[in-house]
Every structure is written in structure tokens, then in C-alpha cells.
Amino acid sequence: MTNLTKWTPTTDLMMLRRMGKLQEELAELAIVAARCIIQGIDEIDPGSGKPNRQRLHDELADVQAQIGCTAIALGLDQDYMARRTAEKMRLMEEWEAMFPPVGSTEVAPVFVVDHVGTSYGEGREHTTVVVGHSANLRALARGAKLYEQA
Numbered sequence: 001m002t003n004l005t006k007w008t009p010t011t012d013l014m015m016l017r018r019m020g021k022l023q024e025e026l027a028e029l030a031i032v033a034a035r036c037i038i039q040g041i042d043e044i045d046p047g048s049g050k051p052n053r054q055r056l057h058d059e060l061a062d063v064q065a066q067i068g069c070t071a072i073a074l075g076l077d078q079d080y081m082a083r084r085t086a087e088k089m090r091l092m093e094e095w096e097a098m099f100p101p102v103g104s105t106e107v108a109p110v111f112v113v114d115h116v117g118t119s120y121g122e123g124r125e126h127t128t129v130v131v132g133h134s135a136n137l138r139a140l141a142r143g144a145k146l147y148e149q150a
Contacts, residue, residue, distance in 0.1 A: 029063050032045075
């Protein structure tokens with residue numbers, strides 16, 4: 001059973017300004033991040049003529065500024081945010097350590113292949129699998145198989 005709740009969008013002008021600016025900067029960062037993926041971080045952005053690396057610096061700084069302004073304006077617990085940020089950074093460092101260093105000739109990591117389901121259509125059986133890194137403990141706990149990437 002789903003509990004429905006009534007919600008009404010805010011009309012608080014300060015909240016609207018803060019959330020609008022935060023979303024704007026996050027969207028700009030997303031665009032630059034996509035450009036870095038598509039084109040490469042050391043290439044030149046065709047729209048601005050700036051290196052993608054510089055644009056990434058700028059947009060990350062803009063997002064950090066908006067996060068700070070939003071935290072202050074909304075009275076958020078900045079000590080808590082700092083602790084959570086440190087913990088997230090620790091976890092990301094641990095996660096990155098699972099992968100071979102850039103330029104390494106190390107064998108690719110073991111991947112999980114997890115059978116998600118089977119369906120029947122047009123007289124044929126279709127099997128769906130999910131592939132991910134071996135750190136996916138939930139899939140392993142459900143009996144997923146391990147395979148080495150070729």
C-alpha cells in the first residue's frame with residue numbers, strides 16, 4: 001500500500017533563488033563533464049574556445065560556491081556536511097583502488113554476471129544479465145557467477 005502525501009511546491013522566493021542557482025550550476029557542470037567524456041579533458045571546447053580542463057575547474061568551483069551559499073542560506077549543518085564529504089572522499093579513494101592504475105598492464109578485474117530474468121517471446125527464450133564489478137556483493141550474495149574479463 002502506498003501512502004500518498006499532499007505536497008505543494010514552495011513559493012518562498014529565497015528557496016526558489018537558491019535551488020534555481022544550484023540547479024543551474026549543476027547543469028552547467030553536467031554539460032562540461034559530458035564534454036570531457038565525449039571529447040577528452042585536454043581538448044578545446046568548440047563553444048567557448050577554452051580547454052575542457054579549465055571549464056571543468058570553473059564549473060566545479062561554481063558548484064562549490066553555490067553549495068556553500070545554499071548551506072548558509074538554509075542553515076544547514078556545515079560540520080555534518082564536512083564529515084560526510086570526508087567520508088565520501090574516503091570511500092571514493094577505496095573504490096578507485098579497486099581498478100588497475102592508469103597505463104597498467106594488469107589483467108582486467110573479475111566481473112559479476114548476474115542472471116536477472118528469463119522471458120519468452122516469439123517462440124524464443126531471452127535471458128537478461130547484469131554485468132558489473134566484483135565489488136557488487138548483493139549480486140554475489142544472490143548467487144551471481146564470477147567471470148574474468150577477456
